[in-house]
Amino acid sequence: MDEAAPIVAIDGLVKRFLARGRTTTALDGLSARILPGRITGIVGPDGAGKTTLMRLIAGLLLPDAGSIRVLGRDAVAEAEAIQAEIGYMPQRFGLYEELSAAENLALYADLHRIDAAARAQRFAELLRFTGLAPFQDRRAGKLSGGMKQKLGLACALLARPRLLLLDEPSVGVDPVSRRELWRIVENLVGEGITVLWSTAYLDEAERCAEVLLIDGGTLLAAGRPAEFAARMDGRSYAVAVPESGRRALQRRLARDPAVVDAQIQGAAVRIVLAEGAPAPAGAVRVAPRLEDAFVARLAHVRARGESARPTLAARAAADGPAIETRALVRDFGSFRAVDGISFSVARGEVFGLLGPNGAGKSTTFKMLCGLLPPSSGTARVAGVDLGHAPARARERLGYMAQRFSLYGDLSVRENLEFFGGACNLRGARLGARIDWVLDGFGLRAVAAALSGELPLGYKQRLALGCALIHEPEILFLDEPTSGVDPLSRREFWSQIGLLADHGVTVLVTSHFMEEAEYCDRLCLIYRGRTIAMGTPDGLKRRAASAALPDPTLDDAFVHLVADYDREHPP
Amino acid sequence: MSGRLISFMRLRGLVRKEGLQILRDPSSIIIALIMPIVLILLHGYGISLDPRDVPVGVVVARPTADTAGLFTALSNSPFLKPIAFADVREAEDALRRRRVDGFIVLREDFSRNAGGLARPAPIQLVVNGVDANSARILQGYVEGAVVTWVGSTAGERRSPIAAPIALDHRYWFNAELRSANFIVPGLIAMVMTLIGALLTAMVVSREWERGTMEALMVTPASMTEIMLAKLLSYFTLGMGGMAVSVGLAIFLFGVPFRGSFAMLTVIAMTFLIAALGMGLLISTVARNQFVAAQAAFVTTYMPALMLSGFLFDIGTMPAPIQAITHIVAARYFVDALQTIFLAGNVWAVLLPNLAALAGFAVFFFVLTLWRSRGRLD
Numbered sequence: 001m002d003e004a005a006p007i008v009a010i011d012g013l014v015k016r017f018l019a020r021g022r023t024t025t026a027l028d029g030l031s032a033r034i035l036p037g038r039i040t041g042i043v044g045p046d047g048a049g050k051t052t053l054m055r056l057i058a059g060l061l062l063p064d065a066g067s068i069r070v071l072g073r074d075a076v077a078e079a080e081a082i083q084a085e086i087g088y089m090p091q092r093f094g095l096y097e098e099l100s101a102a103e104n105l106a107l108y109a110d111l112h113r114i115d116a117a118a119r120a121q122r123f124a125e126l127l128r129f130t131g132l133a134p135f136q137d138r139r140a141g142k143l144s145g146g147m148k149q150k151l152g153l154a155c156a157l158l159a160r161p162r163l164l165l166l167d168e169p170s171v172g173v174d175p176v177s178r179r180e181l182w183r184i185v186e187n188l189v190g191e192g193i194t195v196l197w198s199t200a201y202l203d204e205a206e207r208c209a210e211v212l213l214i215d216g217g218t219l220l221a222a223g224r225p226a227e228f229a230a231r232m233d234g235r236s237y238a239v240a241v242p243e244s245g246r247r248a249l250q251r252r253l254a255r256d257p258a259v260v261d262a263q264i265q266g267a268a269v270r271i272v273l274a275e276g277a278p279a280p281a282g283a284v285r286v287a288p289r290l291e292d293a294f295v296a297r298l299a300h301v302r303a304r305g306e307s308a309r310p311t312l313a314a315r316a317a318a319d320g321p322a323i324e325t326r327a328l329v330r331d332f333g334s335f336r337a338v339d340g341i342s343f344s345v346a347r348g349e350v351f352g353l354l355g356p357n358g359a360g361k362s363t364t365f366k367m368l369c370g371l372l373p374p375s376s377g378t379a380r381v382a383g384v385d386l387g388h389a390p391a392r393a394r395e396r397l398g399y400m401a402q403r404f405s406l407y408g409d410l411s412v413r414e415n416l417e418f419f420g421g422a423c424n425l426r427g428a429r430l431g432a433r434i435d436w437v438l439d440g441f442g443l444r445a446v447a448a449a450l451s452g453e454l455p456l457g458y459k460q461r462l463a464l465g466c467a468l469i470h471e472p473e474i475l476f477l478d479e480p481t482s483g484v485d486p487l488s489r490r491e492f493w494s495q496i497g498l499l500a501d502h503g504v505t506v507l508v509t510s511h512f513m514e515e516a517e518y519c520d521r522l523c524l525i526y527r528g529r530t531i532a533m534g535t536p537d538g539l540k541r542r543a544a545s546a547a548l549p550d551p552t553l554d555d556a557f558v559h560l561v562a563d564y565d566r567e568h569p570p
Numbered sequence: 571m572s573g574r575l576i577s578f579m580r581l582r583g584l585v586r587k588e589g590l591q592i593l594r595d596p597s598s599i600i601i602a603l604i605m606p607i608v609l610i611l612l613h614g615y616g617i618s619l620d621p622r623d624v625p626v627g628v629v630v631a632r633p634t635a636d637t638a639g640l641f642t643a644l645s646n647s648p649f650l651k652p653i654a655f656a657d658v659r660e661a662e663d664a665l666r667r668r669r670v671d672g673f674i675v676l677r678e679d680f681s682r683n684a685g686g687l688a689r690p691a692p693i694q695l696v697v698n699g700v701d702a703n704s705a706r707i708l709q710g711y712v713e714g715a716v717v718t719w720v721g722s723t724a725g726e727r728r729s730p731i732a733a734p735i736a737l738d739h740r741y742w743f744n745a746e747l748r749s750a751n752f753i754v755p756g757l758i759a760m761v762m763t764l765i766g767a768l769l770t771a772m773v774v775s776r777e778w779e780r781g782t783m784e785a786l787m788v789t790p791a792s793m794t795e796i797m798l799a800k801l802l803s804y805f806t807l808g809m810g811g812m813a814v815s816v817g818l819a820i821f822l823f824g825v826p827f828r829g830s831f832a833m834l835t836v837i838a839m840t841f842l843i844a845a846l847g848m849g850l851l852i853s854t855v856a857r858n859q860f861v862a863a864q865a866a867f868v869t870t871y872m873p874a875l876m877l878s879g880f881l882f883d884i885g886t887m888p889a890p891i892q893a894i895t896h897i898v899a900a901r902y903f904v905d906a907l908q909t910i911f912l913a914g915n916v917w918a919v920l921l922p923n924l925a926a927l928a929g930f931a932v933f934f935f936v937l938t939l940w941r942s943r944g945r946l947d
Contacts, residue, residue: 017947058788060946079945083788094785096587098594103587110583111789139594155785 005072007163007194008034008057012066015052015217026052028217029066034196034210039189041208041225042198043294045485046456049217050198051091054167057196058088071162087161091168093152097141101132101151104140105158112159126154130184145357146177153184164188164195170204174356174511175557182207200485202291203514203554213294220297225290232288232296235260235275238268239283247497253280254494261295263490264497265517266537266553272296291486298487320383322347322474322505323368328377330363337363339528340377345521347473350496350506352519356561357511360528362478365509369476370394382473395423398472400463402479408452412443412462415451416469423470437465441495457488464495475499477508481515493518513553524560531564576798580791584799591773592807601768602807606761606815613757614750614823623651624708627661627673630654634681636723643719649711665698672697672708750823755907756880758815762838763874763900765811766845767852767866769804774853775862784946793942801846801935808842819911829910833920837910840927841903845870847934848899854941874900902926 015027026049034040042050055061057070059079068075070082088094095104105126109119127133130150135143140151149169156164166185170178182204185195197208205211206225213221213228221228241249250269253262258277263270272292273279323345330338338360345351355361366372368379370390379386384393406415416437420430438444441461446454451462460480467475477496481489496518500506508519516522517536524532524539532539536553543551543559551559592598628644630637644652653670655661661673675694695712697705777783786796816834819825848870856862875881877891878900884892895901906923909916 055784055946060784060787062945062947080790084790086788088785088788090781090784092781094782096591096782097780098591099587103590107583107587108789110586111580111786111791113577113579113790152785 005036006033007036007071008032008196009069010034010053010057010066011068013053013056013063013068014065015049015056015061016064026217027056027063030214030217030219031066032212032219032222034194034212036194037189037192038209039185039195039197039207040210040212041205042196042212042214043200043202043205044214045298045487046200048214048485050214051167053214054088054165054196054198058086058165059083084159085161086163086165087156087159088165089149089152089156089167089169091171093148094155095140095148095152098139100137100139101143102136104151104155105136108155108158114158122158126157129187130154131180144177145173146180149173149177149181150184153181157188162193164193166195166197168198168200170199170201172357172511175513175554176356176561178204179558201512202289202294202486203552206290211290213297215298221293228290228293229288232272232292234285235273235277235296236270236286236288236292237273237279237283238265238270238286239280240268247501250497251494261292261490263517264493266535266540295486295490321345321380322349322382323351323507324378324380325364325368326378328364328367328379329375330360330367330372331375336528338367338374341523341525341528341530342377343523343530343533345505345507347505348500348503349521350500350508350519352516352522353507353509353525354511354516354522354557355525359526361509361525364525365476365478365507368507369397369399395470396472397474397476398467398470399476400467400478400480406451406459406463406466408450410451411448412451412454413438413447415462415466419466420469425470433469433471437462437469441465456484457491460484460488460492461495464492468499472504474505474507477506479510479512479515480508481512489514513557516553524557526561526564527568527570532560576792576795577790580795581799581802584791584795585802588773588799588803592803598769598773598804598807601765601772602804602811603814605765606758606811607818609761609764610754610757610815610818611822613760614754614818622649624649624672624711625651625653625670626708626712627655627664627670628652629656629658629661629673629675631676631678632681636681637676639723640676640716640719643722644712644715647711647715647718650715661696665696668698671704672712674712751825751912752908753880754819754823754825755911756878756904758812758819759841759878759900759903759907760871760874760880761815762808762812762841762903763845764867764871766808766842767849767870768863769808770800770846770849771852771856771862771866772849772859773804774800774850775856775859778853778857779859787945794939797850797935797938797942800850801843804846805839805842808846809838812838812842825911827911828914829920830915833915834907834910837903837906837920837924837927840924840931841899844899844927844930844934847931847938850938851934851941854938870900873898874904877901878904880904899927899930902930 010030010032013027013030014025016023016025030049030053042053044050052061056063056068057075059070059075059082062076071085073082075082096107099107102123105123109122114122127136130153132147132150132154135147140148143151153166153169164185169181173181185197189195197204199205208225211223211225211228212219239249239253246264246267246269250262250264253259253269253271256262258274259271260274261272270286271280271283272288272295279285321344324343326342328338328341329336341360341364343351353361353364363372367374367386368381370381370386370393373387373390381393382396384396386393407418410418413434416434417430420433425433438447441464443458443462443465446458451459454462475496481492484492493515496506500520508515510516519536521535522533522539523530532542534542539556539560540551540553543556545551548555626644628641630641641652641654644650653664655664655673658675661670661675664670665673673696675696677692677694680693693716695709697708699705774783777786787793820827849866852862852865852869856865877884877895877898879895880900884895884901887895902923906920906927909919909923913919
């Protein structure tokens, strides 16, 4: 199969961008081959150059050096001929929100000049294929994230392309929708379409036939996921721990020079050993994954040990739960977004709110932050009733938004001064807190740099620092590492773990299951209700069956949602 | 990117898409139809420069038939509303309280001198000089009323007391000197300048913002087709805005319309293509709606307001500024509209303006096509 002529041939590709008078190199002499009839994953951390590469292949950008040949044609000279034969779904799907699903399809059919007879048949085919037939008259803007994505895919597939480019199609999409997308795309490959799929999720990349690992604009490695994993054989272990002490164990292992990667997974810490290092006593060997190879590979590239370690004074244990909700309800007109959610989070616990898009978890989250009053029920944060004193409750919590809400035009120090000032910190007290963030989060060296120009990992630390500047007892994180690469994600969560061990309570929303593994307890919200609550391992056990004895959290999520739908037909 | 032929099917698909977006997203309709109404009402009533029934005090030291005659003459002027005061102190007080904008004093010897022909009868006029422009206008109206009265009394008495040369004013095209008559047509030009550029600049930058432009570029649709579809759709909407504006001018403000509607349509169409083209050009540079709106405002509306001759007379500007006004498309449109409304189809004025507007339309559209390549960088 490998001897087939490549469908995309890239040689010495260089692409630079000029922004604010400075040149950044997005692609730096990248060469690769993409073979026909399979799914090739483009995997790399944020800013690795994935989107730039996709756009160059689609003929939307001109390379500064090097060549790209797509379907035997030159991507610069024959961009139009190439565009007639490829389908491209950009990150934001390219849909018109005011147009219905059917009208969006009709527009793309007109643009591809598909005649009326062929059109009816193709529409029926695509709508059935994507399961969108019942929603064809709904406006695209009113579709859920997963449905938008499928519609975007249908539009890209209208003209029966030979090559399909998907740019991070699964960002912001829940596990159920992601699985459906994979099923659809795998069927396409069966029809002979070549697919290029870029992603920052490695569990997803594992399903690709071939993976191109890129970082810093160059190709680090290429091959089958199994080959990558095989190279790591004998280096992946699970170390069992009692659930209470897993974060301390993870930190101890992560500092061990014999360990390349240490990651909490349920009640165990999963480690990847350095080459030739002996396994620690009591560790159980586990099957290696693509992610192990990725982390091991990038760990060489990126300097280790720069990870921030904020020092905190342990908090005096206060009475009562940190967060408590009772029969929380929120209506929007006749629509009940949250339908009686009750839970309680102990101090120092990392608690996750999970759920598919539109399940009600963001609404719950907003009510807990005091941004949205509940229609009925009560919510108490740090012992303060949000219904009575939302401002007083807010003083005691820190909030980090999904897209780190920093001022890009302000320096790191200015951002901290601003957020500190907004939390009523003044003078020496403010200065002390800023020093704490700069030193604790390794930001001292970049204090004068504009935060908008920092690498993502630094931005994330700064955002966390801003959320913690007033020493909140409770930290709220809204999908904190969505679309963030595995290395930045690990660093972030090790900081969160440390905070939790010092008594800070952490509430996280996510539909990204790896994030959920870091939580002590999870609450799965679906259709406005709590459908499951428990530890990550507890939820996994509920999904275990003879066919799937060791389910992942992803499997558990899909299983629990499907179970609920079966028992409570909508 | 213009190498590909224009396909009717693609163009129709794109125009239909624009149409559905216009109908479902109220922002374009608000810009094209509601904004002209608001702007014209606001400015049309706000920028009225006509003093009508200006309150003016009259202090008569000794009432006679002559002073009564002059008072009547002042009352007969549509611009003045005389109010009698017993003495100067009372009139001064009224001036301070802004009850009157000025007052005249007819001294005791007024009647004697006016009748006796020996010496001219002095009339004192005191005006509130805070607003120099209004003061001068008031002075003009009072003088006019007095001259009229002197002329008529002289005729009755058959004695040549009036000055040997009588000034006979005649105001062409705007006999009543209503400022609405020339402000509203100019205002239409301002409104069309703004909505033309805003419409296209906003909708194209919206496509960039939402990532739909990127998706369109990978389809066989060419940039020419995409831009042409925008132009066709928003041209239709913009002409709707033009119709609303003209309707308001004629029916609400009573501006006379002396030209032909056919000519008005041709001029408006040409100008609108130029304005929309300017918007498209902005959109090739500004890729988010905020920047696009700012750019449209600063590069089209501000120059149109200052340099088109709408507010400030171009003839009185310094020479370098006068030269700059030649590259403001609105200048030609203001001139053409004021002519077609107030003077009629004066070809010697309309045709050069039309030619200039056509030049702008071609220039902007060609430049836009040249600037917008089917690539992201």
